[in-house]
Amino acid sequence: MRLPDHPVAQALIRAAGRPIAAPSANRSGAVSPTLPEHVAESLGTRVGLILDGGPCRVGVESTVLDLSGDRPALLRPGGVPVEALEQALGVRLVRPTDHVDAPRSPGMLASHYAPGLPVRLNVTRPEAGEAVLAFGAMAGTLNLSPGGDLEEAAANLFAMLRALDRREFSGIAVAPIPAHGLGLAINDRLKRAAAPRGTL
16 A cells, blocks of 8 residues: 655546555556656556556656565655655664565566666776766766756656666666665666666
8 A cells, every 4th residue: 555645646546535456657677657657658548537647756667665574665765765665664674685576566577667778786887879868976878866866866766767778878876875765776776777688
């Protein structure tokens, strides 16, 4: 279960007057949409209506927890940082283990969130022809956050991956991203975007 904090989504839920079951607004495995235009590009005429709530504020999908065991377990890191959840719950979350043969949450396939171009991670020296997705002080084709802000980087991640997924480049080289706060979710999405295509 999840309850979005966006006022447009909340208004839709109130208008429906009942729980809503809905998939993500993108094709499975592809780069997630963060703008209404991304949804239109991905789904086209497969949907009759796109409700425009503007750009996604957080950028990465929701954090998913499994509360069925003795301790809460993190299935997918997301927009709520693990550190904030652990502080609120007063316990350390069991860390994720990928079960790619039987995923227990959306976004757990080894290859997911993937652009058409190959993605290389933790790059400090790009190769000729690669687009560079930079972070912090590193120079690049696009920069997730020149100031090193992980919230800004998360909000920009999918839109920038889409923008760099162009035939003029041979691949996308991604700068190292810190592995704390929203960086955990960013690195999770990038790891899956970089996995060999067709990996289940």
